[in-house]
Amino acid sequence: MRRSFVFAFAFLIVLPVLAQEAAQAPAVVINPDQLWKAMLQGNLQYVAGTLTYDRLKEDRLMLRNTQMPPITVLSCSDSRVPPELVFNQSLGALFVVRSAGNVADELGVASIEYALAQGYTKLLVVLTHENCGAVTASLGGADPLTPALKALATRIRTSFIGIPYDSRDPVNVKKAVEMNARASAAQLLAASTLIRDAVHTERIKLIVAYYDHGTGEVTAIE
Numbered sequence: 001m002r003r004s005f006v007f008a009f010a011f012l013i014v015l016p017v018l019a020q021e022a023a024q025a026p027a028v029v030i031n032p033d034q035l036w037k038a039m040l041q042g043n044l045q046y047v048a049g050t051l052t053y054d055r056l057k058e059d060r061l062m063l064r065n066t067q068m069p070p071i072t073v074l075s076c077s078d079s080r081v082p083p084e085l086v087f088n089q090s091l092g093a094l095f096v097v098r099s100a101g102n103v104a105d106e107l108g109v110a111s112i113e114y115a116l117a118q119g120y121t122k123l124l125v126v127l128t129h130e131n132c133g134a135v136t137a138s139l140g141g142a143d144p145l146t147p148a149l150k151a152l153a154t155r156i157r158t159s160f161i162g163i164p165y166d167s168r169d170p171v172n173v174k175k176a177v178e179m180n181a182r183a184s185a186a187q188l189l190a191a192s193t194l195i196r197d198a199v200h201t202e203r204i205k206l207i208v209a210y211y212d213h214g215t216g217e218v219t220a221i222e
Contacts, residue, residue: 030070032123032205039071039125040218042088047216051088059091069095072115074184075127076102076134081211083127086218095120101134101156102126103184104191113194121204124195126188127218128181129211131170135177139167159183178221181208 045051072095073083083089083096095115097108104112115121128135137144138156159180166172185208189196198204208221 030122035071035123036125036205036207036220039087039089039123043086043216043218045088046086051085053090055090063092067092067120068118069093069115069120070122071095071125072097072112072121072123073125073127074098074102074104074108074112074188075125076100076129076132078129078133080213081127081129086127086211086216100152101132101138101184102128102181103152103155104188106191109188109191109195112188113192116194116198116204121198124188124199124204124206126181126185126206126208127211128177128184128209128221130177130213131173132177132180135180136167136173139165139173139176141165156180178210181210181221184208 069092071093074097075081075083077098077100083094087094097104097111099105099108112121112124134152135156138153139160144150144153159182160176161179163172163175163179185206188206189199199206209218210221211218
């Protein structure tokens with residue numbers, strides 16, 4: 001039977017808590033690098049088109065009264081990039097926050113802080129993707145028509161350093177997408193003492209990553 005690698009790690013976190021009540025079992029330490037490796041392994045399965053979710057009922061029942069997902073993902077709302085599928089993960093593995101352009105406003109930051117405060121998160125991933133529509137639109141000339149969309153574009157544009165406002169050049173768009181992802185990660189650290197302290201003390205690891213629509217592959221952005 002299939003069980004995702006990351007979900008297995010999540011279960012290992014929950015299991016010692018339950019066991020301690022009966023036998024004082026020691027806690028299991030989860031390495032963020034192991035989690036990222038497992039995420040990439042799941043992504044390879046997605047790339048190959050070999051996803052199977054044949055334990056959803058069992059997972060749903062097991063998680064009915066509790067959760068402890070070890071990975072938090074801030075990703076774009078784009079319908080083509082659902083993190084659970086992209087990383088081949090079942091229920092209980094990922095705590096996902098999504099918004100256009102993979103940026104986090106105050107409520108998005110609060111959602112990530114919630115996962116940290118609950119002790120869930122060991123790895124925080126900011127996931128962007130090829131030809132992000134919000135970034136591409138922000139590279140265009142005209143401002144959006146609504147105040148909320150204009151605020152989103154203004155936020156994204158703050159990440160454009162040393163590149164022209166030109167969405168016709170694919171190379172320029174890719175640079176802008178990656179710049180925006182890095183800026184989103186930096187903004188999480190700037191906006192939240194809780195997130196910043198967790199990263200700086202290495203209680204969690206922060207990774208910025210890029211999704212390719214053509215191949216389905218996810219790679220870390222250096």
